[in-house]
Amino acid sequence: MPTFTAPDGTRLALHVRGEGPPLVVLPGGPMRASAYLGDLGGLTDRRRLHLLDLRGTGDSEVPADPATYRCDRLVDDVEALRRHLGLERMDLLAHSAGGSLAMLYAARHPERVARLVLVTAIPWALGCRPTAEDRLAAARLRRGEPWFAGAFPAFEAWLRDPAEYDPVVSPFFHGRWDAAARAHDAAADEQCNDAAAEVYGSEGAYDPPATRAALARCTAPVLVLAGALDGGPRPDLARRAAEAFPDARSVVQPGAGHYPWLDDPEWFSAQVDAFLAGAAAPRE
Template sequence: MTTLRSPDGTRLAYVSVGEGPPLVCLPGGPMLPAEYLGDLGGVDAHRSLVLLDLRGTGHSAVPADPATCRCDRQVADVEALRAHLGLERLDLLAHSAGAALALLYAARHPDRVASLTLVTPSPRVVGLEVTDADRREVAERRRGEPWFAAAYAAFERIWSGGATDADWTAITPFTHGRWDDAVRAAVDRADAQRDADAAARYYGDGTPDPAAVRAALAELRVPVLLVAGEYDVALPPSRAAEYTDLFPGGRLVVQRGAGHHPWQDDPGTFVRAVVASPVRPGRADTGGR
């Protein structure tokens, strides 16, 4: 573990895993420690993964002002990490809610970004709507799963507006391409580390207007890879395609059989997508197993 200081003095921590050119990795959650990313299914065999614990998570310090955990206010932390690493430009990989921070960094510092890899990114920061109908279409594909009936019933209660906390827990299998003991254990570890207050601050009042973010990203002239999961109810493939179109250099890979954590569902396919040579913008690939 290595530490650095942010501009406001908050101590930030990161670990480097693997060999090769550095790939700075921003975790989701929001506000989960970066350890859940692991080696990203084996990407560390090709890249040195720089796994940053966002302020207030993992081994990074809790800031004196909790409001600085808002995603746009953490852009300065990523820029401090870039300077600390001595890199002119960053290759950034972000998962889920971590994409909000990555995209806000790219919007503010486009000249400091070499490439973006967005893994099942949250659509919130760009104002992309995912409807209940979108999620229902994806969920219906899982009817053959043994857990489907109970999980789908919980989803229906959520869609009707009558959900309980137990219902939100019950739909967890829909966010994974497979639902076995290893995945359940990973979910339990993440739940134990989850901080609801920190998560709420990440998307707190005052975050940038999505229209302004989209306008900035439309001018971003770097390769952008978006990896979506075929079974991801958080960002269904149809919405992932719309998301990818926001970037002039966007390329979409839809990983078959994958959910919200595609490196867990099929590491080999995920690694091939992430380390592949860039292809021309506008081409969509479908990752197989």
């Protein structure tokens, strides 16, 4: 397992899987170890994935200063990874909360991004967040599921008070609540650093007007992928996030929730592969 050193001396872990042109991958959570991303629906067949464990998660060290868990401060870790890999420009994929980190990176280092893939990315960095109404509208699309009646009241309670989270709501985040989804969900507790997650989006992490202005100068092609059944973000919110980039397109994966590579790996990997096909990341 490769490691490298962040600017403040924290040792960060990198998990490398697959063969082909490099693709740097930022996990969500926020602050969830990259193990949950697996092979991203088989992308490892054609891409060499470099999956970063953010500081304090997975196999990366806990930093001396907990304030460095803040999203904007993690940008320096991503830049240190690029330098470690020796890439002048890199293809970058980010999931969920990691999408805001990728946006901040692209805003600060637009010349270092070859292509960017945002997968069910929550655009906090743009000043946008899913509303309770968004999440309820998406949840009601699942009325025909056998688990819906028992899970929906708990989902409503969670939206009123996040402290009321009940694992019974987990199916709402997956397009298919099958054995693979259950195993994926069961691993979440041991993969997440909840204390770090509290800091990730804390005061000062985001400056949406400045980020939007900077991203308007980012010429890298961007793919924004949403799940048709996902409530955070819903497809409309994902499309609005795409509008922050000069060269972006959005696509909605049918029947997918927040983890689309689990719901239909072939569809997901085909879309991402097609987008990345022309993106070669030259080396320094």
